[in-house]
Amino acid sequence: MCDGGSINTTEANVLRDVVETSTWMGKLLGGVGLPSSSPALNASSSAFALQKPSLPPTTLASGTAIPWRRSNVRHTSNELYVDIVETLSVTLAPSGQPLLAFANGSIAFTCKVSGVPELLLTLTTPSGRTGVERSMQLPVFHPCVRLARWREQPGILSFVPPDGRFVLAGYEVDLLGDQPLTMSNKSKVPNLNLPATVSVQTGLGPYGADFEVCLNISTRFVGNSSGHSSSAMSSLSNNLNRPSATRAASGDAKTPVIENLVVSIPIPPTVRNVSDLRPSKGEAHWDPGDGALEWRLGAKEVASVGSAGAVLRCTVVGPAGDEDVEDAAAAAGMTSLRVDTYDYDENGAYQSSTPDTKTVTNGKIEKDVGRVKQNAVLMPTSATVSFSVKGWLPSGIKVDSLNLDVRKSKGLGEGVRPYKGVKYLTVSRGGVEARC
Incomplete structure (x- = not known):
């Protein structure tokens, strides 16, 4: 207005x-x-x-009007839900060391309570409630949050919520801490415990036209996805007054499971074709219009990936005019062979004095240095992995309690105890990037 x-x-x-x-x-x-x-x-x-x-205006306990809550709110079922969603963004060096790691989180709140409720939400971390202030950097809050209470006691949110669903708070978490990554403190970098990571090896094969992508999945995030839906939505342990078939009785999911796993490998535009896709798990597809190779793994493939991980090997084909490499592949199965190639010159001798020589001994062919240099520009420079995990947050922030102050609340009704539930979700849309 x-x-x-x-x-x-x-x-x-x-x-x-x-x-x-x-x-x-x-x-x-x-x-x-x-x-x-x-x-x-x-x-x-x-x-x-x-x-x-x-209608009389909605007022606080102190008598001041509430601009974000409409008057005479009535609900037949009184429910309170907290959804914490974090977006993961990580960049890994070729050595596997993290260069940067951030998590952008938001706390979505759903209030379906009659009257004017006074709520108190307490957050905690593995190091206790004192670690919330260090974890939640650059926090932003809905106008309903009392900032004075947050400054006095970080981790405690006191507020009168709007009716329905809204964003209670947003924040950013630096998973690497305050110190930048250097050679001196490289061993002190915290373990991120990422659900999935990738690594890329380029320049493989006799002509350097092959590359290999290795996908590693943490065994902590591999489980039965069919039975995970009930454990992903967990109710608060301090409020078990109402049974529910969709929410478990623990404060966090016991077995968080990785879902929607997709590995994307950007392909240079000079590549004419990506042939001989050989994934050990899942399905791989390359679309020249998208400019990227996608490798998808379903829930069954993810559950079957062991500690060795899954591997995808591909062969790139450069612009038209490059020599075919099938003769080298056929020669690789021979025990001993000497292959000499000559340049034809109409005005000169039939055989050149400096042949391009490749020797095959005991089934191993020496790399053609010239072709390897040509194919080096066709290799991918990075790979990203996308996934989602229910019941786990990279920052470790959790909801410790959600209390309703009956004395300060108005219009709740006698003997009303709202049902309270909480969910955690981590989303990474190409957020984990590995450079090579």
Whole structure:
């Protein structure tokens, strides 16, 4: 809502009370010539105008009005849900050392409670509640959060929530800590415990036209995905008054499972074709229009990946005019062979004085240095892995408790105990990148 061209109100709950919306009843009354139900739009109408009863404004315990919560909220089922979602972004060096690692998180809250509830949400980390302030960097909060309480006691959010679903807070977490990565503190880099990582080896084969992508999945995130749906949505341990078939009785998922696993390998535009795709697990596909090679693993393939990981090997074909390498592959099975190639010159001798020689001994062929240099520009320079994990957060932030202050709340009803639940979700859309 704007007042004199300036934005005055942006809260949806308040706009529902003051802005007229078209309904089927209003259209029906307008069609027969009667005024609509909004007194503001029918100030000069007849006496048959329907008057909308004025509602008292929603107020806090201190008596001040609440601009983000509409008046007279009523729900038949009183429920409170907390969803913490973090987006993972990690860049790994060719040696496997992390160059940067960040997690951008958001706390989504769903409130379906009658009246005006006073809530107290407590967050914690593996190091205790004192680690929340160090983990949650650059926090942003909804206007309903009392900042003074957060400054006094970091990790505790005191607020009167809006009705429905909203974003309670957002934050950023530096998973590597404050110290930059150097040669002196390389051994002090914390273990990120990533669900999945990739590594790329290029320049393989006799002509350097092959590359290999190795996918490693942590055994901690491999389990039965069919039974994970019940453990992914967990209820708070301090509120077990109402049974639920979809939410477990623990504060965190026992076996977080990795899902939607996709490995993407950018291919240079000079590559004419990617042939001989050989994945040990899953399916690989290359589309020249996308400019990337995708390797997808389903839930069954992920569960069958052992400690050795999964491997994808491919062969790239350069621009038209490059020599074929099938003769070298056929010669690799021979025990001893000397292959001489000559340059034909019409004006000179039939055989050149400097033949390009490749020797095959005991089934091993020496690499053609010239062809390896030509194929080096066709090799990928990185690989990214995308996935999602339910029941696990890279920052380690968890909900310790969610309390409802009955004394300060208004209009809850006698003996009302809302059902409370929490979920954790990590999403990485190409966020884990390995350079080569």
